[in-house]
Amino acid sequence: MTETAIVGIAELPQGKMPGVTPMGLHSGLARMALADAGLEARDVDAIITLSPRSDPYLIHATALAEFMGIAPPVALTVEGGGAAPAVMTDMARMMIAGGRAKTVLVVSADMPLSVVSRNAYVNTLADAGPVHPDIERPYGPSVPSLFGICARAYMDEFGCTDEDLAAAAMHDRRHAMAHPNAHMRQPMTLESYRATQMIADPLRLLDCTPVSDGGAAVVVTSLERARDLRQPVVRVLGAGFCAARLHLSAAASLTESGAGPSLRDALAQAGRAASDIDLALVYDCFTIALLMNIEALGLAPRGGAGAAFRNGEFNATGRLPLNIHGGLLSHGYPGRAAGISNLVEAVVQLRGQAGERQLPKVETTLTHGMGGVFATHGTLLLGKG
Amino acid sequence: MIHSAPRGNREAAPHWKAAREGRLLMPYCEPCAAWNWPPAGACPHCQTPLTWRECSGAGKVVSFSIVRRAVQPEWKDHAPYVVAVIELAEGVRMLSNVVDCPAEAVTMGAAVQVAFHETTDPELGLPVFRLA
Ligand SMILES: [Zn+2]
Numbered sequence: 001m002t003e004t005a006i007v008g009i010a011e012l013p014q015g016k017m018p019g020v021t022p023m024g025l026h027s028g029l030a031r032m033a034l035a036d037a038g039l040e041a042r043d044v045d046a047i048i049t050l051s052p053r054s055d056p057y058l059i060h061a062t063a064l065a066e067f068m069g070i071a072p073p074v075a076l077t078v079e080g081g082g083a084a085p086a087v088m089t090d091m092a093r094m095m096i097a098g099g100r101a102k103t104v105l106v107v108s109a110d111m112p113l114s115v116v117s118r119n120a121y122v123n124t125l126a127d128a129g130p131v132h133p134d135i136e137r138p139y140g141p142s143v144p145s146l147f148g149i150c151a152r153a154y155m156d157e158f159g160c161t162d163e164d165l166a167a168a169a170m171h172d173r174r175h176a177m178a179h180p181n182a183h184m185r186q187p188m189t190l191e192s193y194r195a196t197q198m199i200a201d202p203l204r205l206l207d208c209t210p211v212s213d214g215g216a217a218v219v220v221t222s223l224e225r226a227r228d229l230r231q232p233v234v235r236v237l238g239a240g241f242c243a244a245r246l247h248l249s250a251a252a253s254l255t256e257s258g259a260g261p262s263l264r265d266a267l268a269q270a271g272r273a274a275s276d277i278d279l280a281l282v283y284d285c286f287t288i289a290l291l292m293n294i295e296a297l298g299l300a301p302r303g304g305a306g307a308a309f310r311n312g313e314f315n316a317t318g319r320l321p322l323n324i325h326g327g328l329l330s331h332g333y334p335g336r337a338a339g340i341s342n343l344v345e346a347v348v349q350l351r352g353q354a355g356e357r358q359l360p361k362v363e364t365t366l367t368h369g370m371g372g373v374f375a376t377h378g379t380l381l382l383g384k385g
Numbered sequence: 386m387i388h389s390a391p392r393g394n395r396e397a398a399p400h401w402k403a404a405r406e407g408r409l410l411m412p413y414c415e416p417c418a419a420w421n422w423p424p425a426g427a428c429p430h431c432q433t434p435l436t437w438r439e440c441s442g443a444g445k446v447v448s449f450s451i452v453r454r455a456v457q458p459e460w461k462d463h464a465p466y467v468v469a470v471i472e473l474a475e476g477v478r479m480l481s482n483v484v485d486c487p488a489e490a491v492t493m494g495a496a497v498q499v500a501f502h503e504t505t506d507p508e509l510g511l512p513v514f515r516l517a
Contacts, residue, residue, distance in 0.1 A: 132423060132480075133392060134391050134392055134395045134396070134397050134423070135391075135397050135422070135423050135424070135479070136480050137457070138389060138390075138391050138511055139388075139480055139481055139513075140455060140457050140460035140463070140468065140482070141450075141452070141468045141480065142452050142455065142456045143456075144450075145451075146468075148450030149449060149450045149468065149469070150448070151450075152448045152450065152493065153447065153448035153470075156448070197453065198451070198453045200450045200451065200452050200453060200454070200468075201450055202450075203450070247423060248470075249422060249423050249470075249478070249480050250423055254447070
């Protein structure tokens, strides 16, 4: 198969973006990523986007191409929930490998904070998000309450407490404070965590992500061509996906995230072992999601992720640096685009461009995304040149 | 409370119609001897049309959350309320509410018994649960 590489990236500070339109954000990120790669908009022969909730179009990717004044033969608008970053990158690989395209522009952005009201956004999630419209919605479950059900089952099964949840939130916050693009950068202590209101017991406000304007753009091309471009080469080594169900009502277990097979398949495709991973960026729409996803990916024993955070195992200097960009919990949650920042941070670290955050040794990274309540998983492995 | 009606003419319609009559019906596949929830019309394993079996209505709380900040408009005035995964005595699990008790009274593993609430559709009811 033709090998592929990520040659351009763009991310803006996540948070409120007053005065920006969703299309303006998409095209701005696209042009920044192309400039980062040293390519022109007219080089793009395939464009992949998500349909942002803040700007619904029938065929969003084509609307963006029109807005940018380009006419790529392929324009795809995909739906993949939080697994979308891996889906979009893998689609780009397949199109390049199959000869359909040479330069694929992936743009994933949304503005749930400035354009849709925060409450309207949360309501959409509860009506048509991971909540089953027939057999769950009439009972009034909020999305946090579905994750709260998992959190209580997890705490009960493993004897964990709110200190385990807080350890995940505090880890993300500590690292977000050192990241210029992170949305939430005020310090967090166990006391300040516990002082926040319950949203859906046992989940407090700081167990939930903020809602942010933001997202990112990524340019994918062949590895051969990447060697002639201006940035250090970052290869796409492998991708893996899995989905056992959609709704929590169909879950066999409330305490297993099920992410494991996506990493297994990505490792097999990449020809790497789990021990090769130097940096992990794991999807964390809630603290409980981070704990359960880490365990399902085999990065900590079952019931042990909270302790691993407290022991510093996932710090930049720990045994496996993890979510050192602050995760969705503190880097930001840009609606439909949530998770694309995991991919950007991996590329920045593999390039050696993370400045004061730069890890000394990064050869292979894991980026994981999740859709629904532990429903779908997409894992990407990227590697240095 | 009167729940807002589920969408009629969907796979779970027999479940909601029975609830209006005070019975708890759940979908069952005879060849697989297995419950199927969410209802899918036919068994996802063997494609046999599902039959509807009456359950005793006894169950237990597998896990739950207390919604402090409701999102659906009709729930705004009812927080805090309990959303729970209930395991029926027959072994099938469903999402529902635990009602008629303070939210803090609900515990893991608590025994519950079905009750039935009306919805805004006079033909459709909803099974909910009370602490037994
Ligand atoms: Zn069957």
